[in-house]
Amino acid sequence: MARQSRTTDSDGNGSWPASVMVVLVVGLCGAVVLTGGIVAADSQQLGETEVFAGGWGDADDVYVEEDGDAVFAYQTDLEDGESTAVNADVAEGLFHATVGSEDVNSDFENVSGEMTGVLESDRFGVDGEMTAERPENLADLSVDLSGEVSDEGNDFDGDLSMTIAESGGMAMLFGDIATSGDLTTTSDTIATSGEFSIEQQMGLSDGPNRTEVLELSVDDTDEGYTASVTQKQAVSEFQAGGWESEQQARQTLKSQYVATAQMMGGQGELTLESHDFERLDDGTYWIDVAFTVEYTGIEDGLENMLAGQLLQESDLNVTQDDAREIAASITDLHIETFEFSMAESATTTDVSWDIALEETDSMTTALISLIESADVANTEGVDTDELADLKAILTAQQASDLATEFTWNASMATEEEEDLVIEAMVSSDTDNWDNYVAELKDRGIDIGTGMAFSLEAATQGEEITADGALTVNQEDLVGSMFEMIAEDRTMGPEMQTLAGSIDAADPDIARMDMSAGEDGAEMEVGARFEDAAAMMPTRLDGTPTGASSETDGDTATLYVFADDLVDDGTAVTAADVHALTSVSERTTVHLPAEWDREFPQPNTEAAAEYLDKDVDIEAVTNESGPGFGVVAGLIGVVSAALLARRQ
Numbered sequence: 001m002a003r004q005s006r007t008t009d010s011d012g013n014g015s016w017p018a019s020v021m022v023v024l025v026v027g028l029c030g031a032v033v034l035t036g037g038i039v040a041a042d043s044q045q046l047g048e049t050e051v052f053a054g055g056w057g058d059a060d061d062v063y064v065e066e067d068g069d070a071v072f073a074y075q076t077d078l079e080d081g082e083s084t085a086v087n088a089d090v091a092e093g094l095f096h097a098t099v100g101s102e103d104v105n106s107d108f109e110n111v112s113g114e115m116t117g118v119l120e121s122d123r124f125g126v127d128g129e130m131t132a133e134r135p136e137n138l139a140d141l142s143v144d145l146s147g148e149v150s151d152e153g154n155d156f157d158g159d160l161s162m163t164i165a166e167s168g169g170m171a172m173l174f175g176d177i178a179t180s181g182d183l184t185t186t187s188d189t190i191a192t193s194g195e196f197s198i199e200q201q202m203g204l205s206d207g208p209n210r211t212e213v214l215e216l217s218v219d220d221t222d223e224g225y226t227a228s229v230t231q232k233q234a235v236s237e238f239q240a241g242g243w244e245s246e247q248q249a250r251q252t253l254k255s256q257y258v259a260t261a262q263m264m265g266g267q268g269e270l271t272l273e274s275h276d277f278e279r280l281d282d283g284t285y286w287i288d289v290a291f292t293v294e295y296t297g298i299e300d301g302l303e304n305m306l307a308g309q310l311l312q313e314s315d316l317n318v319t320q321d322d323a324r325e326i327a328a329s330i331t332d333l334h335i336e337t338f339e340f341s342m343a344e345s346a347t348t349t350d351v352s353w354d355i356a357l358e359e360t361d362s363m364t365t366a367l368i369s370l371i372e373s374a375d376v377a378n379t380e381g382v383d384t385d386e387l388a389d390l391k392a393i394l395t396a397q398q399a400s401d402l403a404t405e406f407t408w409n410a411s412m413a414t415e416e417e418e419d420l421v422i423e424a425m426v427s428s429d430t431d432n433w434d435n436y437v438a439e440l441k442d443r444g445i446d447i448g449t450g451m452a453f454s455l456e457a458a459t460q461g462e463e464i465t466a467d468g469a470l471t472v473n474q475e476d477l478v479g480s481m482f483e484m485i486a487e488d489r490t491m492g493p494e495m496q497t498l499a500g501s502i503d504a505a506d507p508d509i510a511r512m513d514m515s516a517g518e519d520g521a522e523m524e525v526g527a528r529f530e531d532a533a534a535m536m537p538t539r540l541d542g543t544p545t546g547a548s549s550e551t552d553g554d555t556a557t558l559y560v561f562a563d564d565l566v567d568d569g570t571a572v573t574a575a576d577v578h579a580l581t582s583v584s585e586r587t588t589v590h591l592p593a594e595w596d597r598e599f600p601q602p603n604t605e606a607a608a609e610y611l612d613k614d615v616d617i618e619a620v621t622n623e624s625g626p627g628f629g630v631v632a633g634l635i636g637v638v639s640a641a642l643l644a645r646r647q
Helices: 018-035 169-174 246-263 298-312 320-331 361-373 384-400 433-442 477-487 489-504 574-578 604-611 634-641
Strands: 061-064 070-077 083-089 094-101 112-119 124-133 138-149 154-164 176-185 189-199 212-220 224-235 267-279 285-296 334-344 348-358 403-415 419-431 449-460 463-474 507-517 520-529 543-552 555-563 588-590
Touching: 083 604, 094 604, 138 463, 189 334, 224 298, 246 267, 246 285, 298 320, 320 361, 361 384, 384 433, 419 433, 477 489, 507 604, 520 604, 574 588
Parallel strands: 061 588
Antiparallel strands: 061 070, 070 555, 083 094, 083 543, 094 520, 112 124, 112 507, 124 463, 138 154, 138 449, 154 419, 176 189, 176 403, 189 348, 212 224, 212 334, 224 285, 267 285, 334 348, 403 419, 449 463, 507 520, 543 555
16 A cells, blocks of 8 residues: 655655645634534534624524424524525535625725635635735736646746835845756755846945955866965955965965865865955955965875764664665765856956766665664654655655756846836756656555646736635645644644534535625625534533525524423423523523424535535646645635624
């Protein structure tokens, strides 16, 4: 049976952090608790008499039936143009609610849009669009983001262009910044090149009006390494004595560059190519030197040092031969290209680099060897399965020849003195990702999550428009979340109990639709569970079986049906009912002989029809099987709106 590991990205790193998981669970709980007007089992956040209807507060009335069952009634006032409807049936596991308002909150009166979120046993999808009033200082905006992680690929592209008008101090503070570059990794190479520059209107220092320069290049030779350096910089009067003559400069450079090689068991031969020293008018001194250093024996020295340290580690079961072999693998790294330069003046800084390392697979091999030799049983905080997963990820990367390329180009510049223009492009692509996923599966690991997303936003005249979508597939996502919450004491007993009751109910599907515009806002939310009874309270008198609602003028009433509130409704008094933990002193008790009326029954057909609608949200194909994403807070937000007026 395949072992389910954390979701992995192109580097094998875990994703879906715990904080996101908790938000998702809370969103799902909101849909269940609030849409049906029934709270999950034994919630401690509410008073005892509030437990049947959550945030609706204490019941206004309770109608006791002859067989001991009862109906709780909760009333709330509606503003003009407001509407609400609630239906829930515990036996069928159906929960459904709608809410509408013609009065849009002043904070959102210039916002319109619509959004749909769907949660199923194998996917989560959300799709929406929005139009809002453009902020006064936002002169221009264009955003285009898209990405996908699946068994077939792992890619991301993002573009941003934004102009902030009359940015004031921001332009003065940041100045002009630009950077571009790329980073490419394969199973045996790492290469990166790029540049970075910054130009400020205000000076960065009070030093001489000259540009300090550092240029460094390193060549890998048969005997070792050759470093070529050009150095131009100001030095203080205290430092000047080490640079004034060629002999003094040579000795200073040897103490900096050759002594380091000797400390690592190698040798260094320094050649001073050029030397210039002068005293400046401000009393400081300026040096301009170029030199080369030929290093030999460093790799042997490093190998000896590493091997010795490995042998001293009590948590590693390595022999002397093993230690030397691992150390040799680490030092087998080959420098193909190493060029670095930096130039800095009072107002500008320019940095560029071009670095390529080869035979990095030898370091991976060394890491795998260290994993294999680790004495996990005697190492605190180290998990055997995690080490096994790490080894599988590293070997899968090598076997599949996985390659990842990350590129970027970004700038921030000031135009017309106070307008701040920001532009950015980011792209990430992978080669042989499908082979990598196959190699992982051969080693018992699934990538777990399939995800795709897109977002487009732009200014259009005096408005901002946005259109986005997200789909997620992951096997047993909800189960793993509940397990995580149950084991995490920082979540607190309330969250752990709530998560346990929702998990026991075996959620099947949840859906939310929301729209808003000039004519008001409408929201609809529903959920279906295989065993909704598992969420019902167990510590109180009576068991909720369903809920419905009706509206009469400007008053909405929620009815919650409960079985077995008392043993015999004909044999109790109002005082007996008030003594129950489920009934408040403020609730009016109606005994069987005191009332004769009918209550609207839960409309399960409308709930089922709503949940069975087809939704055009494209999910990611993921061969690792069905999953359970969760509506990230969206359903909870919509559900909370049902109670906004009451609270």
